[in-house]
Amino acid sequence: MGLESCQHTHTHTHTHTHTHTHTHTHTHTHTLRECRVEPHTRGKSRAVSNTHPHKCRHIVHANNTTHGENEWSNKTKGPCGLRKYRVCNYVYFENSSSNPLLIRRIEELNKTANGNVEAKVVCFYRRRDISSTLIALADKHARELEEEMENPEMTDLPEKQKHQLRHRELFLSRQLESLPATHIRGKCCVTLLNETEALKSYLDREDAFFYSLVYDPQQKTLLADKGEIRVGNKYQADITDLLKEDEEDCRDLEKLEEKVWDPNSSLTEKQIDQFLVVARSVGTFARALDCSSSVRQPSLHMSAAAASRDITLFHAMDTLHATGYDMTRAIAALVPQGGPVLCRDEMEEWSASEANLFEEALEKYGKDFTDIQQDFLPWKSLTSIIEYYYMWKTTDRYVQQKRLKAAEAESKLKQVYIPNYNNVKPALVNGAAACESCYTSSSYQWYSWGPPNMQCRLCASCWTYWKKYGGLKMPTRLDGERPGPNRNNLSPHGLPLRHSGSPKFAVKTRQAFYLQTTALTRVARRLCQDIIRPRYLARHPYLPVNTAAIKAECALRLPDKPKKPSPLKPVDRKPLESVVRYLEAHPRPAKPDPPPRGPSISTASLTPIKSSPILNNGSPTILGKRTYEQHNGLDGERRKRKRGSVSPTSGPGWDNNTHQTEI
Secondary structure, eight states, rough: OOEEEESSSSSEEEEOTTTEEEEEEOSSHHHHHHHHBBBOOBOOOOOOOTTTOOOOOOEESEEESOOOOOTOSOOOBBGGOOEEEEEEEEEEEOOOOSSSEEEEEEEEEOOOOOOOEEEEEEEEGGGGGGGGGHHHHHHHHHHHHHHHOOTTTGGOOOOHHHHHHTTTTTEEEEEEEEEGGGGGEEEEEEEEOOOOOOOOOHHHHHTTEEEEEETTTTTEEEEEOOOOOOTTTTOOOOOOOOOOOTOOSOOOOOSSOOOOOOOOOOOOOOHHHHHHHHHHHHHHHHHOOHHHHHEEEEEEEEEEHHHHHHHHHHHHHHHHTTTTHHHHHHHHSSSOOOOOOOOOOOOHHHHHHHHHHHHHHHHHSSSOOHHHHHHTTTTTTTHHHHHHHHTTTTTTHHHHHHHHHHHHHHHHHHHHEEEEOOOTTTTTOOOOOOOTTOOOOOOOEEEEEEEEGGGGGEEHHHHHHHHHHOOOOSTTTTSSOOOOGGHHHBOOOOBBHHHOGGGGGOOOOOOOOOOOOOOHHHHHHHTTHHHHHHHHHOOOTTTTOHHHHHHHHHHGGGSSSSSSOOOOHHHOOOOOOHHHOOOOOOOOOOOOOOOOOOOOOGGGGGOOOOOOOOOOOOOSSOOOOOOOOHHOOOOOOOOOOTTTTOOOSSTTOOOTTOOOOOO
């Protein structure tokens, strides 16, 4: 029987017997600890010291709660009903009791000084978290992606599934943040959108999300993910067929590769090695003559090591091939008349300060060489940075950093165990209103949702959906639908205002305004009429007008005009007697009688057709094209009819202010 006693601010006693009986006595509230437990071996359980090589780290959430299933629980469990979370898991985080859960990817698990565990996570954003301008850009990218996928299944999806599919779309970011591990509320699955995968499959899986764009919260930009599979004629060479016997080679030999080394030369391997030794010696001597090299490599040992790098050997082999493998000519080429040839690579060209900047940039950006060049080394070319990176990986500094990172990663937490979260939500309410999402009136729990003045509530099922996916199962009045042309006569429910029954949904009247032109603008219309061309501009409303040029031309022409305004031309009006005589001679034609009504037509028996407005819930994403009515709302059909014809809107129960008919 083993006994473990942890002395903190409170006492935490674990008693283990040979029959696997565990007695946990919790006398403290809401603390977070880390302990190491060894699995049972041959029917025994014992405490393990901190120096045990096989240890399992887990977090004990010591509060007076029941470790049972709830709406956030997952199937992966550890000891005592705790759930296990590892690095690189996609998890839910809760930062507010009323807002949806955050979706994050665990990068690191770190233990703080006070014993708590924090998770360093990568942020994912929902559609509701980014601006409408970027949403439109994402929708455009989604439509292009949909055309490439050529998936006819998306056009057949009902509006409800399209609405729910928007909740599964996320946006990756490069932003990192640290959150307490106790705020984790479960696992989820986030994948990069695949062109061959059906989007409907995400609706069939719970806690499944996808992303295809990268969001930058600082720059407010949305870009496509850089990763792609480069397969095709643009990236792979086309291999020609094998030539047959006596078949002529029609290829352009000038466009083929250039031969830089002949393994079948007259030189032996020993002679080639001797020539390479001579090339290294010449390189060492050249560094002794160079003043800058003597400062960078003050010792003979460092100069000889720099002369033995690949850049010297490649130059020697190129020289040997260029001289036709003639040893005498090749040695003479190594030491021309001006002095010995000095060959340097990027490792030797870079200074110590530049090397420190590169290591700092590599720690911040990783292998994103474009950002490294822009932010840290703008005077270096991208080719130079990449070449230096692969040479830097062969140095001792890289090996030491790799060992330090491996030791640091070994000491970090690999996984944590967190208990189920089943505290009572502060958003819990009671009331008689139906669910805002599914319109049900019966639920074992109700939750307040939306603005307080709306007094909306959700059932338990829709509340869980709202917390996980950041939206409601069905479109609602708070989804930000765009009203149609008749928006001043409609309430937020889409009903006429006189039938809404509540004054709080009344739409505010917009403030009226008008544009008042200045006197100089009105004068310019007449003086520069040949430049403005108002009739032409009226037919081309999107053509830009150079107001600066018109203003300058008007200022030049204005002094030439007289100071007094031009007199108005008199209008020759006919006397009243002539007008009366004309009207008597041309009487107005009589109004024709309406057509006779048939015995089967009765306006009183006509039943008005109720028009239900269509809710518009934002632009579609990867969800197919929508009709005009779905974008702008249904505002009643307008039909032209002859004067005196029967209108179905004139029957009883119709509001002529809402449904108008052109005459």
